[in-house]
Amino acid sequence: MLKKARLALFAGIVGLAMGPASMAQAQTSSDESAAILVWPKVVYDSAGVLFGDPTDTLINLSSTATSSLKQAHCFLVNATAHCSGGSGDGDACLSSSSCGGGTCVPGWNEIDFNVFITQEQPLAWLASDGLSMNDLPIVGPGVCSNSPRICFSDVQCGGGTCQIGPNGQNNLGTGVPPVPEDPFIGSLTCIQFDPGQNPPAPDQSATTNALIGEATVFTVPDPNTVDGAKYNAVGFKATEGDGADTDNVLELGTPLDGAGAPTADYDGCAGTLIFNHYFDGATDPVATGGVSSSNGETSTSLTLVPCGNNLLTQEPGAVVAQFLVFNEFEQRFSASTKVDCLFDSPISNIDTSNNARSIWSAGVSGTLTGQTRIQGVGNAATGTGLTGVATLSIATATASTSAAYSLDQMGSVAAGDLLTIP
Amino acid sequence: MRGLKRNPWLFGLGLLAIPVWFGGQAQADINNDQAGSLIIFPKVVADGERDTVIKITNKSNMPAYAHCYYTNALGTCDLAGSSCTDDNDCPGTGDSCNVLWQATNFDIFLTAQQPTFWRVSTGRFGDLLQPACEMGGSCACDVNGPSGALECPGFDAGAAGGINSIAIAGTGTDFFGELRCYQTMADQSTPLGQNSLVGEAIIETIASGQISTYDAVHVTGIDVGTDLDLLLDNAEYNACPEQLIFASHGEGASADIAGVTTTFSTELTLVPCTALYNLAQPVTASVNIFAYDELELRLSADGVPVTCFSNNRLDDPDYGGIFDAALGDRDYLKTRIVVNSSDICLTGDNAGDPCDDDGDCPNFRTTDGGEDLGCRPSPGVVGVVEEFYSTSAGDSGHAAWSLTQTGSRQGSDIIANPDLAAGSLP
């Protein structure tokens, strides 16, 4: 009866909601090629110090350009926190509880590098390794255009050009450093540049928006088990209305001109991020032996990074993330936390250090699954946009597995974000 | 990465043919990361070895109704008797895969902002008296004895309503196929372009507990009509993409992951955007698949058929070995899936054949809404990729991810629904 009554009530008002949603659509995407890619979560932990098991990340970067060389100018942000004081002074940490009386101090610095990627080329590297010269697929030697001579550069061709690779496209100039420390947690941002520009500048050619990327976070709990959590990089497309300009301040979304067309350099961050999830501590409804108390227990970690950063002055974006949480009874909870550079936490630790009392705890929410909506607020000069990825883990008494998935997006950040590069 | 060593570029390749193609492409608006009025889960497994959890959320402040179809693409080899999804799964001489592509439908109802989930094999039982989880206790579903469906705390999403009844029927453990749901008005039939639905799927290997997750394909409603023919034409709903792109390891490639030699195998799942539920008739799309390696070398499998549902490892005979990692250190590949551009007869005597106009498709069918199902653009496709890892000890983890989409198809796909009220089921 209750259910029927509920149905009747909503059936009466559903007619009010027949039109399409009026809110502007988000512009970033995880399923289209783009000019800026963000991998929110890159981790490496060879000994499982931070993450329990040995962990590494495979970064994939591919070009969808069918006729030209592309350059990705990439920024690897190191957000690894370290203990200050205490018995663990200087050690990497996730919280102060592991610092032996010291304090876990967030870190933030970045290194940048270039990746030259030929048309249609896929590239991949492990965060722990990077890509050295010896790993590059197309580096030479080549042949001089004006004589039958082997060459590595134009200088050797006496006025001719040294053609290395198909159509003269090759990976020379590429160097991807390994992550700077072990353990490591951080993010990666790659901006499509035009390799033909001097000085280098964001790509404004017709073949901008040519990058796609994925990341696979591998966990190796034992020599017989490899578990992967794979997600698509978040992409920002260069806007059609204005296009990327050549200065070093990249406008992500808004403002609009009088006709409502974007004048920003790139599409903007989502105004709201949405993801479905199990509440932490819920029992996996699918598990060995059917549904029983021995089933795996679920937990979800959320990784968020600000869309805006000032990489010139080394000032990370700082955004307050506001959360609205709905359970299956349509009950709503809310919380907020600061996203300074990078936020990575089990959802049941967003609002409290006591997981069992979190609004993201199944025992508190009352149902197995929920919906969380995230909105960035604040007054940082870099903007209030957020992007990220979620990772579901299911642990039994003997094993654990994980899988990553993209956050759904809705609307656009009203004021846009600024990404300033050196 | 060092585990993916490349051959250095060899200068002789400088003479290789490279396709030249300029100009941008219009972007597809079907997506995996925004809510939609039509959501497609291309890969849903409940075959006894793996099971799937479907999660759907209403992201709006209004209630949301949806009409859903499971399509079971799991068949049986005529001779071997084993399960199959296509003839390549029945390698015996003269054997073939008998698939019915049976569609079953049901309705769901979500209150404002309500999330819901169900396990595909068991479905979900409607029991509002199921107590909410409490702090300090476990938060699990119970099993409804007679039906085997899960009884979980929370408003169940079954639109049938009532207590002590099946809210969402389970498929049992003989299912491998797709799920798609379109948002409707309260009558659970008339399409509605409210763009409220967000979906994700979790595929779990029961024996190992390993999971993969992926975002459903979301199709935005633009100017949705009230007839039962959903047109994915960038006017009523967004159109399907012209190309799908994904990067993967070469099939059988190995790499050193945290000190463990790991072998990679990838499974590609594709489904046609067009579906003829009104006729209970499978639809065949045709795609050309181009695999590029790190030296830009291209191999392709042409005219690969996607009949109703295609789920194959990359070493499947349909792909002709173009993904083989052993063919010259092809550790890593980027793949483009290009939808055939020519028109085909969607129904009629020459169904599946190329055509110029409806005259080439004698006895073609028409939907209840008056949409001709004769000579139409070849159906588009959407899909998902899942990667499997194995070590010296055997199969290990797996992970799924969405395909990158580019371009919009010329012409429209159609999802033709039967008028259940008028009893127009075939």
Next chain:
Amino acid sequence: MRAKRIALTTALLGAFAVCTLAASVASAGVDHDRPGSILIFPKVVSSATRDTTIRISNTGNMTNQVRCFYLDGDTCGTIDFDLSLTKQQPTQWDVSNGRTVNLLDSFGSSGAGLDPGLIPAQGDFEGSVVCVEVVDDVPVAQNKLKGEAIIRDVTGGDDRNTSAYNAVAITSGTGSGTSDNELVLDGDEYAQCDTVHRVDFIPDDSPGLDPVLGETSSVVTNVTVLPCDLDFSRRAPTSVVLNATLWNEFEVQTSGPDTSFSCWASFSIDPASLNPATTFATVEYSASSPVVMVVESFHSDTGLGVSGSAARNVHTGGAASTSSITLSATP
């Protein structure tokens, strides 16, 4: 030393790489003995007992880009790959192994020489290979391709029979060519296929003896046929009915049986209609849709424990109705 020599060769060839178009030499007809723009190898086998070596040469003095298709005779599925042949370059690969790109292949190995591109391996394969001259994926007829196929026994026993035949070469037509993916074999874009295909053979029923080997011998003649209407973009098989007209040594003409097939067929000539049977006969095939054909004869003698095989092209005539080869569109 080796690297240097290859480099020099490559560099010399590279100087011509920018020039891809040569003046076409119009030459209507389907041939086995002159270069063409479309090469068809109707019979290609890769199995546990037999393998096929494909040889293709560029007879021009410019780089020639080629798009090749494996057509599986069983499923009608196709996969394709790209070749780039430097001036006058010959190349080859075994179907069972394909060919990788590795200039460090040692001399004498099957991969030695300038690798033309990445060629996928095909195991348990029966079907055809079709190669088309292109420039940047656009079909451009230059009539510079010639090819041969060698089908070999790979069982490793005493009988290492080998059969070889010339690829069927379709030349450019009299018109200005095409710029789309549909190659029309109408005499204008490309030469038409032939209407009739004639094969002399030793009937395998009565008496069916090899005139050299004697009383315990037998001869089986196998015909492999591929439609000229090919749609690689859709794996759409073409259905064909082959009408057989036979003559024996008494000039007695009989007909049949007809053979119907879809996509690709390989069958032994059925001499049942020959009346009276003679030791030698000829058969002429006409088809409901244009086709190309190749023949392979298998001779064996159980008494002597010997066997042999030989392939050959068939005698052809007439210009068939229009057919077309549709290539898959590239991204």
